[in-house]
Amino acid sequence: MTKPPHDSVSSAAFSGEPGRIARFVSGKILMAKSPKQYLTLVFSNPFNWLLAVVLAIGIPLLIQRYATGLGSVTHGSQDYPWGLLLGFGLFGMVPLSASGFLLSTAVEIFGRHDLKPIERLALLNGLLGYFFAVVYLLVDLGMPWRLTYPMFVSFGPAAVLFLVAWHVATYLSVQIGEMIPAFAEWIGWDRGKKFIKRITLGLTIAGIILSTLHQGALGALFCYAPGKIHPLWISPEFQWIHFFCSSIYAGLCMVIVVSTLVAFFLRLRCDENFKNSLDRITITLSRGAAYAMVTYLVIKLVALAHDQEWGYLLTGWGGYYVSEMVIGVILPLVLLTYGSRHHLIPMLRIGSLLAVLGILWNRLNTVILCYNWKLHQEIPHFKEVWLVLTILAIYIITYRFILYRLPVLFTWKESDRSNNPAR
Amino acid sequence: MKSIRFSRRRLVTISLAGVMTGLLAPLQRNARGSDFPGYTESKGVLVDLTRCVGCRTCEAACNLENQLPAPERPFNDMSIFNEQSDHLRRPDDKAFTVVNRYDSGSSVSPVYRKIQCNHCQEPACLTSCFVNAYTITAEGAVLYNHQVCVGCRTCMIACPFSVPAFCYSSAFSPQIMKCNFCYPTRLVQGRPPACVEACPRDALTFGERAELLRIARQRIKRNKGRYINYIYGENEAGGTSWLYIAGVPFNEVGFDEDIPKQPIINYVKDFLAIVPMVLTIWPGLFAGIHxxxxxxxxxxxxxxKLAESDHDKTAA
Structure with missing residues (x-):
């Protein structure tokens, strides 16, 4: 049900080192199925047809973007330099990927070993979210081949984006490190696993530092435009803490959403331990998210009071702001609080989904809708929307590919190493 | 052997002297960025909106000087002012400067305004750039270096005047385009920029910024009623090299009056200050909790038994 493998790879492997690579491809990549069986399986799932349609239109658009420039696939606006690609891909994906550092902190630092069954899913969600945020960035950057310039060629260390670039790069490496144990179990690399185990505490603390700073820095980027963004969406003193605090519940709610999807659509890959503890973990995570939401709402109020912005609340923009707060934060807060008190798992899941959408809404408001609020509004080009969907489709395919193979939703047993990991 | 010892001693002396000079340097000249009052010889241009007639000669001169692509419609085509209903023209990747017409409520005749990079004294584009693509010269020109630019467009977000423009149409060398004060061709030799030299109405005055502020104040004082008593750019975004005086309120002719009166970087300093705090406090804090x-x-x-008593507590 995942992306079909490259034929040339498997044939080259067959002719090369006798047996070993071929065994790896058929056993690990194809999950002990013949290429033909595998393809039949892939196309028996209607969701894959949907993904295929998105990619069939999206990949040519991607080629068009690199061959003829950003202007040919986006609205290429001089007034709105950051569009949907960054608004969704970078500013939206990064808070939803705070899950990795949150769960590793809870388990490794605070000793909440009851959350262990979901730790790897949260780590993977973080790693993939960051990786694909960089992919979105590579689509949107004018000269993506210069991505490493701030690291090696020319330095502007006093700029907020310099911090974001370095921290996202470093944090990606940290997250790869944190995922090595799962990968090591899959390919049978014991030394790699042992090494990471020894440095887990260091990796986790590095994760907290880097996350605090770059989640905040994404907010602080907008402090460069204090006059351009509607005052209700920008308060220079608190912007970084707004972004950081909201990323906490965003990451926790994203784990609840993903674990829900997994529990429904990838049930075969979840072991008993994961399935049995999911309800309990969902309640724990919801409580954590609710605390973060209350904190967020309070700091939002502090910012309103500090900047004396009460008057704006009575305008049209104020109504829009209040609706974002009510639908995106207060309603999920009520659902999570009530649901976790009365153990209503579906309510917690709906509340989490709402919170995730609320975060995306808030980030899109800050980047696009409430930016240049005194100027005209611009509607993103449909090709840009489609590009966003295309990268999202590749993200989903990669996510699923890994969940099917690596021991994320199940605990690895040595007897599993031969072939099919889960029963 | 002796010569080697001599040279060694010399080396030590020279390095010590170097270190001492380095230590003394801050005492001689205040090198702290926050206290730097700006270059005294900084140049600027005073734009007098009461003199501008919208002839677009400056646009043509700029186009020629900077070898920009030929415009879709010639520069002597004044009908371009009539087609600005939804949004006005702005400097973009094909024009470093544009002139717009405004029908101000306070004036019978239309008012024209030239727009270009204002060359801030503490430019937001420069401070926001993570690859140091922007520099400011002693003459006050804010220059962009396309060789290190990554194309992130943060400078476009940061510029309070929305001046930098991006070549969205280029796939392989998209870069930021903006007025460079004619630095490489003229300012470096002390000559005024092309637009100033071309203006037939003397609406643009080139000179030292401090002197231009004096001239502006004099004009406002001597011609009672002709000008609004305000110099736009004196304090906007921490002060700009290009200054404007006008006969109508500035917000009626497209100027943003909400632009902060302090450098944009001041709004980011709160965050920059917490970075070292987090870097130093978090490791100890979280290792301690662990x-x-x-x-x-x-x-x-x-x-x-400890665990049992603990369990009772949570259950209760």
Missing amino acids: LLVKRRATAIDNDP
Whole structure:
């Protein structure tokens, strides 16, 4: 049900080192199925047809973007330099990927070993979210081949984006490190696993530092435009803490959403331990998210009071702001609080989904809708929307590919190493 | 042998002298960025909106000087002013400067305004750039270096005047385009920029910024009623090299009056200040919490009664 493998790879492997690579491809990549069986399986799932349609239109658009420039696939606006690609891909994906550092902190630092069954899913969600945020960035950057310039060629260390670039790069490496144990179990690399185990505490603390700073820095980027963004969406003193605090519940709610999807659509890959503890973990995570939401709402109020912005609340923009707060934060807060008190798992899941959408809404408001609020509004080009969907489709395919193979939703047993990991 | 010893001693002396000079340098000249009052010889241009007639000669001169692509419609085509209903023209990747017409409520005749990079004294584009693609010269020109630019467009977000423009149409060398004060071709030799030299109405005055502020104040004082008593750019975004005086309120002719009167970087400093705090405090804080948690777990292992009493507490 995942992306079909490259034929040339498997044939080259067959002719090369006798047996070993071929065994790896058929056993690990194809999950002990013949290429033909595998393809039949892939196309028996209607969701894959949907993904295929998105990619069939999206990949040519991607080629068009690199061959003829950003202007040919986006609205290429001089007034709105950051569009949907960054608004969704970078500013939206990064808070939803705070899950990795949150769960590793809870388990490794605070000793909440009851959350262990979901730790790897949260780590993977973080790693993939960051990786694909960089992919979105590579689509949107004018000269993506210069991505490493701030690291090696020319330095502007006093700029907020310099911090974001370095921290996202470093944090990606940290997250790869944190995922090595799962990968090591899959390919049978014991030394790699042992090494990471020894440095887990260091990796986790590095994760907290880097996350605090770059989640905040994404907010602080907008402090460069204090006059351009509607005052209700920008308060220079608190912007970084707004972004950081909201990323906490965003990451926790994203784990609840993903674990829900997994529990429904990838049930075969979840072991008993994961399935049995999911309800309990969902309640724990919801409580954590609710605390973060209350904190967020309070700091939002502090910012309103500090900047004396009460008057704006009575305008049209104020109504829009209040609706974002009510639908995106207060309603999920009520659902999570009530649901976790009365153990209503579906309510917690709906509340989490709402919170995730609320975060995306808030980030899109800050980047696009409430930016240049005194100027005209611009509607993103449909090709840009489609590009966003295309990268999202590749993200989903990669996510699923890994969940099917690596021991994320199940605990690895040595007897599993031969072939099919889960029963 | 002797010569080697001599040279060694010399080397030590020279390095010591170097270190001492380095240590003394800050005492001689205040090198702290926040206290730097700006270059005294900084140049600027005073734009007098009461003199501008919208002839677009400056646009043509700029186009020629900077070898920009030929415009879609010639520069002597004044009908371009009539087609600005939804949004006005702005400097973009094909024009470093544009002139717009405004029908101001306070004036019978239309008012024309030239727009270009204002060359801030503490430019937001420069401070926001993570690859240091922007520099400011002693003459006050803010220059962009396309060789290190990554194309992130943060400068476009940061510029309070929305001046930098991006070549969205280029796939392989998209870059930021903006007025460079004619620095490489003229300013470096002390000559005024092309637009100033071309203006037939003397609406643009080139000179030292401090002197231009004096001239502006004099004009406002001597011609009572002709001008609004305000110099736009004196304090906007921490002060700009290009200054404007006008006969109508500035917000009626497209100027943003809400632009902060302090450098944009001041709004980012709060965040920049917490960076070293987080970097130094977080490791100790979280390692400490981890040790506390671990110690408690060991204590429970040694005395299981602890865990039971703890469990009772949470259950109650």
